[in-house]
Amino acid sequence: MGVQHVYIIGAKGIGNYGGYETFLxxxxEYHQNNSNIKYHIACKANGKGYMDEKKLPGAITVDxxxxxxxxxxxxxxxxxEQLGSAQAIYYDLAAFKECIRQCQQENIKNPIIYILACRIGPFMGKYVRQVHKMGGKVFVNPDGHEWKRAKWSKPVRWYWKTSEAGMVxxxxxxxxxSINIEKYIQDEYAKYQPATTYIAYGSDIYPSKLADNDETFVKWLTDKQLKPFEYYLVVGRFVPENNFETMIREFMKSDSKKDFAIITTQDDVFLNELDQKLGFKNDKRIKFVGTVYNSELLKKIxxxxxxxxxxxxxxxxxxxxxxxxGSTKLNLLLDVGFNKEVGQEAALYWSKEDGDLAKLIxxxxxMGQAEIEELGKKAKxxxxxxxxxQFIADRYEEVFNLK
Known part of the structure; x- marks a missing residue:
């Protein structure tokens, strides 16, 4: 069989600070020596989160x-950029058109167009027909309930939900x-009889390459006034559905002598609102420590x-x-379906109920060291x-019919 061309759209780039970007x-990387597959990946040229390949080790600029x-x-x-929140829709559509143009120009038969997230549902029909004409297929990775995110207004949520239906x-x-997302798609859109498969997101369990006395790591700790194993940590986008408010409030209620280090994007408006509610700036243990884009340093932290x-x-x-x-022994997770699906017996769970997380902290x-070590082993x-x-990359080969 010939080479399978796979076009991927929907991520801002490769290796940026986001789930899809890391996945790509x-x-x-894992398919670099696979001669049966050729990837073509759309990246954002400008605006927020644009792709700068100079920051990606191994990338070679052509023009x-x-x-x-x-x-x-x-x-x-x-x-x-003047499109505001409609940028993402424009970007996916423009990338989709460009993929089709490339296939037609290069006379590529049976391409797979793989779209990450459900942003262009109302416009899909026309382009899917063009791909089918070339003998190709369109795959979609439905992101988790985009329409539920607190940052969207009602009309925008309505659009995301309608778009999701169109994509499915x-x-x-x-x-x-996630198994939970697959079940949701099957239940919610049963009338379309959607063809679905489950392939998880991946991770690794290699320890950080940085030594304990590495200058970068030691300097980071000193700058942030933190000591090894004397801090709790959270890493994530500073958005309401990640429940920073609950975590900070409950930590303030706890008797912990440790610090709480928060690695997140800086959002001063949200920070000030949160401080007015919680007054966390008066609690020396709560430390917003900015972002960390060095993946080895982040792993070490x-x-x-x-x-x-x-x-x-x-x-x-x-x-x-x-x-x-993959890196931390003691993990305290919000008790919802897909966190439990991932963590199973390898983590401890808390609810948003008043006092629940403080008690768990x-x-x-x-906890004794032996108990913590045991949880760490289970997590890895x-x-x-x-x-x-490796397991994820192999599953994608199966889905692209190469195995």
Whole structure:
């Protein structure tokens, strides 16, 4: 059989600070020596979160619109920035058109167009027909309940929900990254009889390359006034559905002598609102420590935390949770379906009920070392069994009919 061309759209780039971006980096990396597959990846040329391949080790710039990364041909799509929140819709559509144009120009038969997230449902029909004409297929990765996110207004939520329905109806296959999402798609859209499959998101369990006395790590700790194993940690976007408010409020209520380090994007408006509600700036233990884009340093910070909090309440399999299980021994997760699906017996769980997490923090502070080590072992085993990147890359080969 010839080479299978796979076009991927919907991520801002490769290896940026986001789930899809990390997924693309790993997929291409793990398939770099696979001669049966050729990736073509759309990246954002400008605006927020644009792709700068100079920051991606191994990427080679071809010209200002193209670069290569292992065996992937990456092309950049310009987005009019005045579009505001409609940028994402424009970007996916422009990328979809460009994929079709490339297939027609290069006379590529039977391409697979793989769309990450459900943003262009109302416009899908026309383009799907064009792909089918070339003998190709359209796959969709439905992101976890985008329409539930608190940041969207009612009309925008309505659009996301309608868009999701349109994508589910027209996709040849929906690749769901969590069993909960797959079940939701099957139940919610039963009338379309959607073809679905489950492929998780991946992670690894290699320790950080940085030594305990590495200058970068030691300087970071000193700057942030933190000590190894004397801080709890959370890493994530500063959005309401990640429940920072609950975690901070409950930590303030706890008797913990440890610090709470929060690695997140800076959002001063949200921070000030939160401080007015909680007054956390008066609690010396609560430390907003900015962002960390150096992945080895971030891993080292996770490994040296006493415990990790995870408060995500929407979405599928969450990348930051997998990374935490791969690196941190003690993980305290919000008790919702897809966090439990991932963590199983390898983590402790809390609810948003008043006092519940504070009580768990006090218990965690008093846990014996043997108990913590046992949880750490289980967490790593969980990643090995179900979420290793090699396992995920192999599953994608099956779905692309290459195995």
């Amino acid at each position: 980096q790993k997929l291409v 200002d619109k193209h670069f290569t990364y292992y065996n992937a041909d990456c092309f950049k799509v310009e987005v009019p 109806k027209r996709a040849d296959l929906l690749v769901c990254d 996770r490994e040296n935390s006493y415990g990790y909090f995870h408060g995500h309440s929407v979405g599928g399999t969450n990348p930051s949770l997998l990374e935490a299980l 006090n218990e965690a502070d008093n 085993q969980r990643i090995k069994d179900a979420y290793s990147w």
